[in-house]
Amino acid sequence: MRRFFGFALVVGLTLAGCGEHRPTVPQQDVIYDPYEAGNRQVHAFNKGLDRALFKAREGQPRSRDTLLTRSFSNAGGNLSLPGKVVNSLLQGRPEPAIKNTFRFVINSTLGIGGIFDPAGSSFSLPETDTDFGETLAVWGAQEGAYMELPFFGGSTERDALGSVVDIALDPVGQVLEGAEATGAMALTLGGKVAKRKRFGETVESVYYDSADSYAQERLLYLQMRRHQLAGEETNDEEAWDPYEDPYAE
């Protein structure tokens, strides 16, 4: 009997422990950044890399939304869809999985290997963005500390692990071999470069116009990421009301 109680206690504690791992909506303005010193060094590296490779020259437009950049970012984005489908399924969300599957099929065929986006323009099937970091969040993993990763930019401990898993488990990488796999990798990379140039105005205003580009990138990343993971849910209690703000009075 005593043994049974001991067992029940263990089970009870385990369940209680599980309960505590429910995903909580992180507080809007809370930034947990214990690795700030190291992160700032990585930021300086990323910024130097961006300045050397991508920064628009004086007098040139920062954003390049041309047929070329659009085709590359479409094709690169198309290759990321199978991985997103897998993640949606792991999250127990069939609807985005089905939509992204149709999107992948339509754009790979009618859109000629994903260069064009007929799924988005004619079939109302815009991409539903997701990744393994979101899967971890759905499974109950906490956000963890903020991290800036070399080459990847803003992240968190949870999202950093997610990025590693996404690369390792990418279905496209599993199916393709040899030259095809290399080609797919090159296209994915090209898509990322094209995206950097398409949204150059946004990237460069944060990097080169901010008084503290590290703090600004950190804020933007956490806000966008938390918004994405929470879906439409917003926490009214934490809404910023300057008319109640003591500094505003």
Next chain:
Amino acid sequence: MKKPGIPMKTPMRNDRRQLILGAGATVLAAGLLRPGAAFALTDAEARELVSRAVNDVNAAIASGKTGPGLYAQFEAIFTKYADVATIGRSALGVAARQASASQMSAFTKAFRGYISRKYGQRFREFIGARFEVEGARKVKTFYEVKTVAHLRGQAPFEVLWHVSDRSGKRLFFNVIIEGVNMLAAERTEIGAMLDARRGNIDALIADLKNAS
């Protein structure tokens, strides 16, 4: 009203509405005790303000103006529809309490120009954009108007406008694009500028006049 592809969130929001309704009596009592804090603004008025602002912005973009001409037009729209003084004060944070009245007025003026140039530069990206007003709801002392922005070749995204009449006029004081909060971004920016000038507000104001 509801966009497809986000089916999981509706129940949560409804639960929250219930909660808000449950707390309604308390809020009502507080409102009666503080008549100044009562909701004078209506849902329709908040929507209307955002629709007018969006129309003006669309007209400015359609005018074909560029550079300083467009920024001037944007500054006029911003002054007309946004509570610049409150946005500026909130961006300045704690330092606003130590600033004198003349410093605050100089700061507000410089801040307005800075915001207009900063966001005016980005307006090219919105050429051909279409904003749809989806709905409005009350949050704390203000209204949140939800719009969806449709940009060429991009998935539609959500833009929330926070509107209040607490300044005496119906004005918006925050814009939240896909979770990115303009007040928070400007608080970080102005805070960093102030730190770089060792908390010297006059130096901040002087530099803000040329910043973008």
